[in-house]
Amino acid sequence: MSGSRKGTQPPNGPPVPNRDPARAIPPPPGRLLTRRSAIRAGLAGLLGAPFATSLGASTATRPLAPGLRWSGRQGAQPDDEIVLGVSAAFSGPSRGLGTELYRGAMSCFGQVNEQGGVNGRRIVPRLYDDGYQPDPCVENTLKLMLEDEVFLLFGYVGTPTVTRVLPLLKKFQDQQMYIFFPFTGAQPQREPPYGEFAFNLRASYGQETAGLVDNFIRIGRRRIAVFYQADAYGRSGWAGVRAALARHGETIAGEATYRRGTQFTSIMRPQVEILQEASPDAVICVGAYAACAAFARDAVDLGLHVPIANLSFVGSENLLSLLVGASRDDPAYYTPWLVNSQVVPSYEDTSIPAIPEYRDLMDRYDPQVPEELVVEPYDPFPYSFTSLEGYLDAKLLTEILRRIDGTPERSKLNDAVFSVRDYDLGIGELVSFAPDRRQGLQSVYYTVVEDGRFVTLTDWEAKFGPTATDDEAS
């Protein structure tokens, strides 16, 4: 198998759905599809149709036809495929998240398909890029549901995107469309009125922030500030920190925000200065890697030497890569105060059964995002927390699909999911689902940077306790 980005077929070999004649470069995120672009996409589709069989996983740019309705097929799939609808960030400052999650998932599906698929059906993702922007995500989801008639939604990235998709699922609830294992720990898909349309694997942001707050307070760092993305994701984390602090009789010491899509080259001095005024003992960042890396860089440069915690969504390897790249002489210059919470164990710990399995499949298939979705260069990591999560998502979904009795129909999904009881994903935590339990994993892990990589944090007191100095943190 080739890992070349130039390849037109995903190296892990899921077959390409050929039913879609429109194969053109997708419009930039947030841009509405015009009549002209629709015609252009249609022409491109016509011209490209003869070559469609050689292309990778599909993309489409066709606008949604006005008044398009469900076909009434109730999610019935082709005889040899189960099509998963994916809308994620493959472009923009957060493209690393969508890419890594996809790579992890495809390493699993690659093996499944190679071994004959699920009950003879290959698992095929239908991909769209939303650039981590809500409006394109909604548009993509409508196309996935109404035009592509995918079986279920999978591999979505981000709170602001998923939060906007949930009402669509409620609107079409009679079609029993579900979203599986989105890459977000926000609450809206975990509670009424939308919780019944989503299944989560990862721990919630509430659990991550609570764990961080509890640990900081335990080591005497009670003044906790929040740096967060000014959107639903940031607010979700902010709310988690606020609730966790309230349990300890504390309030948020200070807060600063940034706009979604902020690049690493942006200056975060105003945000750092706002938080410096609050004299925090620690800062919890709720953001994406580019902005959080910029904040960590400027915090160190401006002398804010307190632990800077990031949630799992940040994309730890992308964050670290930016900070190491920004360091002039000492690669560890910007990283001694970092502590990242994770919702999967370390991919370095090969004593965990699922880890060698994951690493082996990543090595073997080295999945790449289809070329037509790559609009900006991105160098993927061999292994990452995000791709490990994607792998575990795919592994569990495969198990659920296997439990569907007979022909895959969406009406059978609930029963298949709820039949998962004490399932061993191979990470030391058993997974169970039930109507009132729609989140598989509960564990949160904490990591710090040592020797240029994230390792599990075992002693908070020694690393960040009141007696720890700058040197010890380093």
Added chain:
Amino acid sequence: MSQPTRHEIRIKRLFRKTRFGIFVLFGAIVFATSTLSIRTVSSQLEEEYESNSANIAKNIADSSVDILLNRNLATLQSLIDQFVEIQSIRYIYITSDTGEILTHTFVPGVPEVIRESDPHATEPVERSLPGMGDFVEIGSPILAGQAGTVHVGMDLDLVRLKIQRATGQQIALICIILIVGVLGSIWFVKLAVTPLEELLSYVVGLARRDADALNDAKVLARDDEIGEMARLMLHAVRGEASGAASNPGSGTD
């Protein structure tokens, strides 16, 4: 260049006065119309924007009750983020019944002015936020204020810009009408002045007993008041001439 004759100068002076009068009259009309237009457009647009902001605040307030009671702040943030994409709405924040800011759209942080303001205020209030500009903020209570208050900030600079643009367009239109009106008026005045110049030229010729003038059929052939006046003057001159001829010795004795 030849020196203008005396009668030409007189006509031009008369014409200049008329032109000046037209300018003054049209200028006064433009000034009065523009002033009225600016005031009307300005107040109407301001009212409209305020009304829109109030409606948005009320919409958010109405739709946030369940979300707030469910403590789902991420969904609430998602809701206000959509409204902030509307032009002229620059910020939105929601305060709880205790006055805590639960969700907002400020970057890089909540301004001090906002933190120190009345969290339950609903009346329109003008705010100047450092580094952000001037705003009109309108509040709307959620569940009669029991669940909190929605605050919507409208960008006054943007509204002023839109008002300037709208009034500018109106003034431009009025100015075009002014120019066309003035030019039209000048043309009409000139239409009236040209025959007068012909008449004046004819009368001067008569006074000089200029043979060409006496036989100027053009002005005598006119069927309007100018023609009548020319014919009357010719008649008077001829009467005077014939009187002098029939009584050559009179007055000489």
